[in-house]
Amino acid sequence: MAIMDCISSAPIPSPSPPSKKDEDCSGPHHNHDQPLIFDAARLRYETNIPVQFIWPEEEKPSLKAEELLVPLIDLQCFLGESSDEAVRLAGEACRKHGFFQVINHGVDARLINEAHRCVDYFFTMPLTEKMRAQRKPGESCGYASSFTGRFSSKLPWKETLSFQYSPSPQDDLQFHNGRPVVEDYFINVLGDSFHPFGVVYQQYCDAMSSLSLRIMELLGLSLGVGRMHFRDFFQGNDSIMRLNYYPPCQKPDLTLGTGPHCDPTSLTILHQDSVGGLQVFVDDEWRSISPRTDAFVINIGDTFMALSNGRFKSCLHRAVVNNETPRKSLAFFLCPEMEKVVNPPSRLVDGQHPRKYPDFTWSALLDFTQKHYRADMKTLDAFSKWLLENQTSTTTTTPESATTATTTAIPISSSFCRGLQKTTGGNE
Template identity: 55%
Template sequence: MVSEPAPRHQPSHLTHSPSSAAPMDATGGIDAAAVCDLRRDPKIPEPFVWPNADARPASARELDMPVVDVAVLRNGDADGLRRAVAQVASACATHGFFQVSGHGVDAGLARAALDGASDFFRLPLAEKRRARRVPGTVSGYTSAHADRFASKLPWKETLSFGFHDHNNTPVVADYFSSTLGPDFAPMGRVYQKYCEEMKELSLTIMELLEVSLGVERGYYREFFADSSSIMRCNYYPPCPEPERTLGTGPHCDPTALTILLQDDVGGLEVLVDGEWRPVNPVPGAMVINIGDTFMALSNGRYKSCLHRAVVNQRKERRSLAFFLCPREDRVVRPPPSAATPRNYPDFTWADLMRFTQRHYRADTRTLDAFTRWLTEPAS
């Protein structure tokens, strides 16, 4: 998983206010027991209430986003490739979201991965907490991110774990067996295979992004060949007061690329032209969005976009998010052919991850705030 470099200074203007700080125990440390069983709450507790500006209703207009056939990269369809590149370029210049078909991910595997999430989140809370996330890290189970924040909590549970394919080690399968026990070995094998498929799909998408940006073929694919990525299973229980809370608050992903598999319930929304626009599930397709790390790799030509997830009163919702990340110590910089001047300094993914985990709640200003954090002299 993401390794943590030595601590560095934290400028005062980036310090969280007490209202958004993680709960503390009597010793001043993070209260690891601060988790909630959302299915037992008949009303929205106060920490889950979001400001009206964040929780305002969505537009009736669905997000205008293409469904791009990525199979054209392999089947020799030159016209199809030109069409796919144009679709990606248009989407990424507008809001950074598109869907992909022809990805080759087995439908049975995708269904098993979604069902595995259901099986895990329906476990008793005591069993889920065997995988409880250690504060300051990414891997593990959390309910409503209550280990990090005390206000504007999301109405969801998550299970996150790291993935890489260095040395052909089955890191995901090993995580499930070692953390949850041998009974979870079959689930671990499902997610191991799913992450392997997501890694290959992410490299295919990088090829499309290379062509659309006019970057040397293979540059981005090679950059992420030894990636250390994050897999997250999301569970959004039915909510008694969905208009007062959010499943995931407005944010931009700090990672490079997100591949999202939704079930058929829907809930993802993207902010475009001041309106929250829904992204309705397309059977067999996966949702792709640009994150801050790729925004830096493209020198700002492709931008990450604010998005959120809403909940509803009647149905549970599941989604699987694969976050493509560089190797922790790899230096993030645009290719030599990128336009100058540079918009962002060189940085490592480990530094950006630690910044968003410990010092800053990701939003549209993350890269700018991170740049100041990197460049300001230590006090």
């Protein structure tokens, strides 16, 4: 790919230790009348990290967690005659903790490498350059330096760049300003010189969208609703791509790269670099999932847990940091179309499995996590309670009809309604 040659020729700057005058706004003793600035190029050298990044004793990381042996599913076999084993393994993992890995996924290794190289290049730019893409309050996309503008405590030790993605149907290309949506984002926000980045991530998102549909076939068979049910549901999607960068921290035992949370989205496709840091809470303890360069880590999100009527689990997970090496990851969050109604297929609802969650749209859940609630392990329960308390009906447009339909909140099992509490301290 010519675009890859273009990016590969660009040098990646190396951060330098800060001078004394640079520490005023980002060091541990900065003026608290000024907003905290997370400048990774400076804070990575601090031996006394700002108190906003120090997590409570009971939530501090265990840096040497035991390995969680998640199923390794060969997607080539799933498409062949050995599909039954893949379906069984995925179903068992998703009922227990919602995590598995896939290999032979068909995504070009060169594309993955270039996507990681672009992460390196972007996050090692000066903070002022990155701030050109600054995320605005109430929005889910843009550059965020530890979410210092949203939260004031238990801050994550990371930087992110998030942008929206929707697949372009072959017969009706969804272009922005004559360009695919991801390419347009990079040019519009960061300038023409970032067009190569836009091309790489447009291709990467296209690959992730295609891969997610194959995984939806696997999950549909695992749940007994057929290969095409969830594939068709997500054929059109309004998804989110996020680039994660975790700088070194001189006190990694005091902070977290990402706090404990369940993803509010439907499905996460994660590619880790070789550093490692992903941990999952299983059987009352934190376990690690080591990176494999040839594999993607897959996990169920809250929205798919609702689509499965609670049969598949959206599991608590977090990221830890280290004091030597930056860690980076590529996270593709598959989401339904914004106004598509999320409810389980009738085959997953019966006397033994009553409806656990009310009907909702992805746009409503996304708005809830951006404006009302810090995503954690109880996001879907808190959102469901909020829906039931604040509305009795939602007007949406269903995919089966061009007319507007009214979706009325359905009865929820009594076990769901007991003891709901909004917890705090999670992350995005």
